[in-house]
Amino acid sequence: MSQFKFSAGPWNLNEGVETFGPAVRNTVPFEEAVKKFKEIGISAVQFHDDDAVPNMNNMTIEEIKAEARNVKKILDKYGMEAEFVAPRLWMDPHTTDGGFTSNSKEDYEFAMWRAFRSIDIAKELGTNRIVLWLAREGTLCAESKNPVEKINQLIDSINKMLEYDKDIHILIESKPNEPIDRSYCGTIGHVMAVSAASIDPSRVEALLESAHAILAGLDPANEMAFALAFNKLGSVHLNDQNGIRYDQDKAFGSESLRNAFNQVKVLVENGYGKNGEYVGIDVKAMRTQKQDVGYKHLENSIKVVKLLEEKVAKFDYEFQKKCVAERDYEALEMYVMELLLNA
Ligand code: XUL
Numbered sequence: 001m002s003q004f005k006f007s008a009g010p011w012n013l014n015e016g017v018e019t020f021g022p023a024v025r026n027t028v029p030f031e032e033a034v035k036k037f038k039e040i041g042i043s044a045v046q047f048h049d050d051d052a053v054p055n056m057n058n059m060t061i062e063e064i065k066a067e068a069r070n071v072k073k074i075l076d077k078y079g080m081e082a083e084f085v086a087p088r089l090w091m092d093p094h095t096t097d098g099g100f101t102s103n104s105k106e107d108y109e110f111a112m113w114r115a116f117r118s119i120d121i122a123k124e125l126g127t128n129r130i131v132l133w134l135a136r137e138g139t140l141c142a143e144s145k146n147p148v149e150k151i152n153q154l155i156d157s158i159n160k161m162l163e164y165d166k167d168i169h170i171l172i173e174s175k176p177n178e179p180i181d182r183s184y185c186g187t188i189g190h191v192m193a194v195s196a197a198s199i200d201p202s203r204v205e206a207l208l209e210s211a212h213a214i215l216a217g218l219d220p221a222n223e224m225a226f227a228l229a230f231n232k233l234g235s236v237h238l239n240d241q242n243g244i245r246y247d248q249d250k251a252f253g254s255e256s257l258r259n260a261f262n263q264v265k266v267l268v269e270n271g272y273g274k275n276g277e278y279v280g281i282d283v284k285a286m287r288t289q290k291q292d293v294g295y296k297h298l299e300n301s302i303k304v305v306k307l308l309e310e311k312v313a314k315f316d317y318e319f320q321k322k323c324v325a326e327r328d329y330e331a332l333e334m335y336v337m338e339l340l341l342n343a
Pocket residue numbers: 048086131133173175209237247282
């Protein structure tokens with residue numbers, strides 16, 4: 001049992017493509033993925049705009065909405081929700097140099113078109129959450145953009161989305177790098193600042209992904225706490241990461257159990273999920289995994305969340321208080337290690 005509702009995206013059943021090698025698994029058809037998600041305890045699907053409406057660039061607004069309604073029927077058939085829609089602004093020739101911070105007016109307008117269409121799709125799928133993973137909003141060549149101008153351009157873009165639909169919430173997913181070298185919204189602190197500068201801070205929230213915090217050299221639980229302190233943690237992407245290298249999206253807790261414990265602890269302690277927030281699992285199957293076991297990373301991540309919820313329930317707050325009073329943090333640290341090791 002878990003107190004949380006879980007979500008995942010179709011991209012989490014990845015084919016294993018990476019920079020040095022091709023796909024090693026077949027694409028799981030969308031309906032099969034939804035069915036599988038349901039079986040393993042996931043109750044909502046995360047979407048990129050073109051996960052829901054492939055080929056949307058060549059469609060009219062009405063055609064896009066109609067296609068989104070067909071996707072909603074599949075969700076309904078399996079009793080599944082849509083958690084969010086995220087414009088995929090990193091694959092298109094129009095977003096080679098970013099979208100909201102592009103130097104090209106035409107490419108900027110394309111990015112806004114995709115953002116507005118993502119809102120249209122979200123409404124048809126029955127969600128008011130838009131996620132912005134700002135994949136290429138930053139630079140490869142530091143001198144290629146005027147950073148102050150571009151950060152203001154980004155805030156303007158978000159304001160336009162807030163104006164386009166008065167009900168929509170924008171969740172910014174921070175990440176310091178990859179694919180871009182220097183990103184403009186690298187941490188939750190950046191997201192909070194952008195939120196505060198927007199025309200409606202109550203509708204601009206954060207999505208914290210564990211691996212992204214680690215890539216920024218930060219602690220994922222503390223990043224979650226920072227957004228929670230402002231009442232702005234709209235979603236999380238739990239996963240894990242072996243240090244500061246390429247974005248690994250490993251199964252939750254598979255690298256640092258204590259970090260994972262503290263993430264679950266901060267979510268539990270702050271009543272995360274009480275306003276309908278999902279615990280998103282954003283994990284990649286290892287490339288070595290065969291087709292029929294290409295979803296275990298999701299199952300395992302959910303299992304680890306549940307096991308850690310049990311550990312949090314057992315956490316002895318009286319003992320913690322005593323250690324704090326005596327300032328004996330070695331004792332507290334050992335207590336946590338023993339709790340996790342079942343010793
Ligand atoms: C990229 C990442 C994305 C977003 C959705 O690092 O995490 O999958 O979560 O666009």
